[in-house]
Amino acid sequence: MGFSRKRLGKDGKPRYTAYYLDIKGKERSAGTYSSKKESDKAWQKAETKVAEGRVGDPKRGRQTFEAYVLETWLPNHEMEVTTRQKYTYAIHAHLISEFGELRMVDILPEHVRQWVATLKRNDVKPVTIKTLMVILSAIFTTAFNDQVTFLHPCKGVKTPPVPPQPLTIINPEQFNQLYETLPDDDAKLLVETAIETGLRWGELTELRVKDLDVNSRILTVSRAVVEVNPKFHPKGERFLVKPYPKDKEWRRFKLTAQLVLKLQSHAKAEGLSRESLFFSWKHDPTPKPLLRVLANPDTLGFTEPNDAGRCYKHGTRTAYTTGKCRCEHCRAAFAAYRAERRAEGKDNPRKPRTRDTDGHIPADWFRKQVWHPALEEADLEIAVRIHDLRHAHASWLLSGGADLQVVKERLGHASIKTTEKYLHTLDDADETALDAFNKIRHRKTRRSS
Numbered sequence: 065m066g067f068s069r070k071r072l073g074k075d076g077k078p079r080y081t082a083y084y085l086d087i088k089g090k091e092r093s094a095g096t097y098s099s100k101k102e103s104d105k106a107w108q109k110a111e112t113k114v115a116e117g118r119v120g121d122p123k124r125g126r127q128t129f130e131a132y133v134l135e136t137w138l139p140n141h142e143m144e145v146t147t148r149q150k151y152t153y154a155i156h157a158h159l160i161s162e163f164g165e166l167r168m169v170d171i172l173p174e175h176v177r178q179w180v181a182t183l184k185r186n187d188v189k190p191v192t193i194k195t196l197m198v199i200l201s202a203i204f205t206t207a208f209n210d211q212v213t214f215l216h217p218c219k220g221v222k223t224p225p226v227p228p229q230p231l232t233i234i235n236p237e238q239f240n241q242l243y244e245t246l247p248d249d250d251a252k253l254l255v256e257t258a259i260e261t262g263l264r265w266g267e268l269t270e271l272r273v274k275d276l277d278v279n280s281r282i283l284t285v286s287r288a289v290v291e292v293n294p295k296f297h298p299k300g301e302r303f304l305v306k307p308y309p310k311d312k313e314w315r316r317f318k319l320t321a322q323l324v325l326k327l328q329s330h331a332k333a334e335g336l337s338r339e340s341l342f343f344s345w346k347h348d349p350t351p352k353p354l355l356r357v358l359a360n361p362d363t364l365g366f367t368e369p370n371d372a373g374r375c376y377k378h379g380t381r382t383a384y385t386t387g388k389c390r391c392e393h394c395r396a397a398f399a400a401y402r403a404e405r406r407a408e409g410k411d412n413p414r415k416p417r418t419r420d421t422d423g424h425i426p427a428d429w430f431r432k433q434v435w436h437p438a439l440e441e442a443d444l445e446i447a448v449r450i451h452d453l454r455h456a457h458a459s460w461l462l463s464g465g466a467d468l469q470v471v472k473e474r475l476g477h478a479s480i481k482t483t484e485k486y487l488h489t490l491d492d493a494d495e496t497a498l499d500a501f502n503k504i505r506h507r508k509t510r511r512s513s
Contacts, residue, residue: 065085065111066082066083066084066085066094066104066107066108066110066111067083067107068080068081068082068083068100068103068104068107069081069083070100077098079096079097079098080096080097080098080099080100080102080103081093081095081096081097081103082094082095082096082097082103082104082106082107082110083107084107084110084111084114085111085114086114087114092110094106094107094109094110124168124210124211124212125167125168125169125212125213125214126167126168126169127167127168127212128164128165128166128167128168129159129160129163129164129165129166129167129168129171130160130163130164130165132168132203132207132212133155133159133160133203137203137206137207138151138152138155141202141206144290144306145290145292145296145297145298145304146290146292148296149292149293149296151199152296154195154196154199155199158183158188158196159196159199159200159203162179162182163175163179163200168207168212168213169213169214169215171204171213171217172215172217173217173218173219173220173221175217176200176217176218176221177221180193180197180221180222180223180224183196184224190223190224190225190226191226193223193224194223194224194226197218197221197223200218201216201218204216204217204218231455231459231485231486232446232447232448232452233452233455233456233459233486234444234446234448234452234453234456235456236460238442238444238446238448239259239453239456241442241444242255242438242439242442242444242448243255243256244442245437245438245439245441245442246434246438247434247437247438250330250343250346251434251438253326253327253330253343254268254343254425255450255453256323256326257271257323257327257342257343258450258453258454258457259453259456259457260319260320260323260457261283261317261319261323261457261474262453262454262457262458262474262475263285263454264288264309264310264451264454265427265450265451266288266289266290266306266309266310267285267287267288267309267310268343269289269341269343269424269425269427270287270288270289270305270341270424271283271341271342271343272338272339272340272341272342273331273336273337273338273339273340273342274338274339276319276324276327278324278328280318281318281319281320281321281324282316282317282318282319283316283317283318283319284314284315284316285309285314285315285316285476286307286308286309286314287305287306287307287308287309288305288306288308288309288310289303289304289305289306289424290303290304290306291303291304291424291426291427292304294420301420301422302420302421302422303421303422303424309476310476311476311477311478313476315473315474315476317473317474327342330342341423341424343425344423344424344425345421345423345424345425345426358379358393358396358397358400359379359393360379361377361378361379361380361393361397362377364377364378364379364393365377365378366378367383367387367389367394368387368389370386370387370388374386374387375387376389378391378393378394379393379394379396379397380394380397381397381398381401383397384397384398385398430450431450435449435450454475455486457474457475458471458475458483458486459486461474462483462486462487468480468483468484468487471483471486
């Protein structure tokens with residue numbers, strides 16, 4: 065029940081402060097008035113709004129965007145660890161600088177439109193702008209629902225269009241060419257499993273012996289591993305195993321007999337237990353020192369004159385330090401000099417860097433040390449990611465006549481529309497249509513002959 069409290073103002077005249085109880089039973093002020101009648105109307109009006117569920121603490125809307133996001137929204141908003149990492153970086157890079165000092169209640173759609181226009185002028189990619197708008201909209205949706213603001217400033221604000229890019233699907237001939245350039249049997253088995261199952265990287269590298277029923281050839285996909293910055297990991301580690309795949313539903317499907325045989329032989333040869341990973345990190349965690357081949361300074365010419373008017377030979381320490389030259393030859397010469405001193409225990413040598421892994425294969429290591437060198441040697445003339453093997457799996461199945469619903473379930477798509485985009489993605493997919501077209505177009509020519 066609200067009430068009015070009498071007090072004396074600075075001029076000695078009586079003043080009346082209206083008080084009401086919020087939804088938590090906490091005493092709140094609805095303002096101070098010159099008469100008790102006005103004060104009573106104020107607290108009665110405030111109580112009516114509380115009963116209708118349309119009022120919160122007005123002070124909450126006066127907090128800054130930065131304070132709300134970093135102290136309330138980010139710590140309490142439920143999201144995946146990888147999503148939290150992505151959102152945190154994006155918020156600090158693009159949102160705080162624009163809206164950080166503004167009060168939540170003061171941010172209007174016109175401010176959001178101006179921000180989008182600024183991002184566009186700064187050549188931020190449309191797909192990045194769309195992602196940033198998703199984050200900003202999520203923040204204000206929560207603020208609006210929690211009655212921090214009474215306006216959603218992202219509603220009606222458009223972002224630059226992001227046209228869908230056509231999928232580049234590696235064909236079987238190209239895959240075989242790439243497969244032969246892989247460095248060892250472990251890499252070949254991993255890549256072959258990827259193309260034959262369509263597993264995502266996190267599902268593939270978390271695949272364990274217990275997930276495969278050898279007798280029925282059924283594979284169960286029930287987990288996925290993600291790699292994050294340790295500060296976002298609940299235990300400060302690098303790899304986090306989630307007890308569900310991306311679609312949050314387990315799925316089961318059959319493998320070919322030849323792949324099951326290879327996986328079974330691999331597990332036996334490596335002495336793997338039921339809990340062991342099929343594909344694990346086996347490499348020396350200490351990276352080998354880079355071998356630098358330095359060019360002969362006598363063949364590289366001289367630098368531009370420095371402030372003292374002196375020139376130095378390219379590819380020398382003097383050219384880097386005194387000549388201020390930063391060409392590749394001068395930087396390489398100085399780097400080799402520093403490496404030599406550190407090897408001798410001088411200049412506070414750094415400890416060798418090691419991979420922080422619990423046995424899972426780091427995605428960037430596989431990409432740089434295995435995948436990219438194999439692609440370069442195969443010379444396919446198309447850009448292929450390891451994830452594109454998942455696209456190829458779906459495309460090959462559909463091109464071979466597999467049922468659309470079966471492919472959807474194998475890949476774990478939430479919507480069949482996602483699966484449909486793989487229809488007719490191979491280079492020869494339109495041959496039937498072209499043959500039909502030519503048959504009709506040249507019909508008269510054949511009849512007259």
